Amino acid sequence: MTGRSAVTVRVPAKVNVQLAVGGARADGFHDLANVFLAVGLYDEVTAAPAESLRVTAAGPDVDRIPLDRTNLAARAAELLAARYGLAPDVHLHIAKDIPVAGGMAGGSADAAGALVACDALWGTGASRDELLAICAELGSDVPFSLVGGVALGRGRGELLTPLEVGGTFHWVFAVADGGLSTPAVYREFDRLNEGVSVPEPVASGALVEALAAGDAVALAGAVSNDLQAAAVSLRPSLVDTLEAGGGAGALAALVSGSGPTTAFLAKDADAAAGVAAALMASGTCRVARVAAGPVPGATVV
Numbered sequence: 001m002t003g004r005s006a007v008t009v010r011v012p013a014k015v016n017v018q019l020a021v022g023g024a025r026a027d028g029f030h031d032l033a034n035v036f037l038a039v040g041l042y043d044e045v046t047a048a049p050a051e052s053l054r055v056t057a058a059g060p061d062v063d064r065i066p067l068d069r070t071n072l073a074a075r076a077a078e079l080l081a082a083r084y085g086l087a088p089d090v091h092l093h094i095a096k097d098i099p100v101a102g103g104m105a106g107g108s109a110d111a112a113g114a115l116v117a118c119d120a121l122w123g124t125g126a127s128r129d130e131l132l133a134i135c136a137e138l139g140s141d142v143p144f145s146l147v148g149g150v151a152l153g154r155g156r157g158e159l160l161t162p163l164e165v166g167g168t169f170h171w172v173f174a175v176a177d178g179g180l181s182t183p184a185v186y187r188e189f190d191r192l193n194e195g196v197s198v199p200e201p202v203a204s205g206a207l208v209e210a211l212a213a214g215d216a217v218a219l220a221g222a223v224s225n226d227l228q229a230a231a232v233s234l235r236p237s238l239v240d241t242l243e244a245g246g247g248a249g250a251l252a253a254l255v256s257g258s259g260p261t262t263a264f265l266a267k268d269a270d271a272a273a274g275v276a277a278a279l280m281a282s283g284t285c286r287v288a289r290v291a292a293g294p295v296p297g298a299t300v301v
């Protein structure tokens with residue numbers, strides 16, 4: 001033990017500025033060229049000593065996340081404890097601000113946050129590589145929640161290479177009512193591509209250059225999401241949200257990951273505020289949130 005009474009870790013949401021999806025693999029996953037960008041919408045995970053493993057949560061929609069051992073934060077604590085021969089006796093509290101099942105890696109953020117918090121609380125001293133290996137076991141998006149910034153994810157998204165970024169980008173996120181199941185969206189992608197030979201996913205050179213230059217207009221011209229058609233097929237009303245944000249002057253409008261959150265790139269903070277106000281007024285989303293990025297990954301506060 002380190003003698004700490006509680007550790008709080010702040011973890012950002014993500015948007016995928018490119019999500020190139022290959023064909024289904026034998027293990028059921030899809031190979032990706034997945035360019036993640038961490039944005040300033042955060043969950044906070046606090047780990048405190050307890051008699052046994054316990055999860056509590058506060059925030060909008062926490063009634064839609066499990067508080068038993070299937071919660072990704074609980075699974076993270078159990079995996080770390082097992083690796084170090086410890087009992088996972090910890091109270092994990094999740095202060096949730098990332099939309100639930102929204103395509104912004106909220107559960108992944110909680111998993112990465114719990115891992116970093118328990119590592120600090122228990123003084124396990126796991127190396128970065130050990131933590132990243134546990135993250136990859138927990139889910140394809142979890143390693144990125146740990147590292148943050150901007151990174152290219154290969155394989156199923158867990159094999160990360162950091163990318164250079166030359167500035168801050170301003171985003172608006174339109175949160176939809178209800179979530180979309182990530183496996184269901186990948187299944188719909190497969191259904192829509194039945195009989196089609198899906199090309200090997202590759203990162204876009206123009207996108208990588210736009211990120212390095214910090215050029216929002218160039219980035220807007222290069223963003224893409226191969227899951228967008230599948231998300232829209234399952235939730236056709238997303239078209240109205242995308243059009244409302246586009247019509248309000250966003251440089252780019254796309255579905256965030258597997259959706260149903262939609263993401264709008266704006267030229268600066270003022271433009272983002274304008275797009276958010278227009279989206280709220282349009283009635284095509286539950287709430288519109290502004291957030292800038294990139295920001296760092298899981299950080300002890």
Ligand SMILES: C[C@](O)(CO)[C@H](O)COP(=O)(O)OP(=O)(O)OC[C@H]1O[C@@H](n2ccc(N)nc2=O)[C@H](O)[C@@H]1O
Pocket residue numbers: 016019028029030031032034103105108138139140141142155156157182183186257258
């Ligand atoms: C849509 C994204 O959020 C984009 O970053 C991710 O690809 C999803 O990552 P995630 O939620 O961490 O997904 P996981 O928990 O690893 O996998 C959930 C399910 O999504 C599908 N899945 C996920 C990742 C991937 N590369 N191919 C897949 O087909 C599989 O059906 C898998 O069973």
Ligand SMILES: Nc1ncnc2c1ncn2[C@@H]1O[C@H](COP(=O)(O)OP(=O)(O)OP(=O)(O)O)[C@@H](O)[C@H]1O
Pocket residue numbers: 064065066070071072073094099100101102103104105106107108110111141180182257258259
């Ligand atoms: N700590 C958690 N926070 C949110 N969801 C969780 C958590 N633990 C388990 N889940 C479950 O995981 C599912 C996915 O939720 P999550 O919020 O991670 O979706 P998402 O943001 O769309 O994920 P991604 O963008 O990584 O595909 C939900 O159905 C939820 O019940």
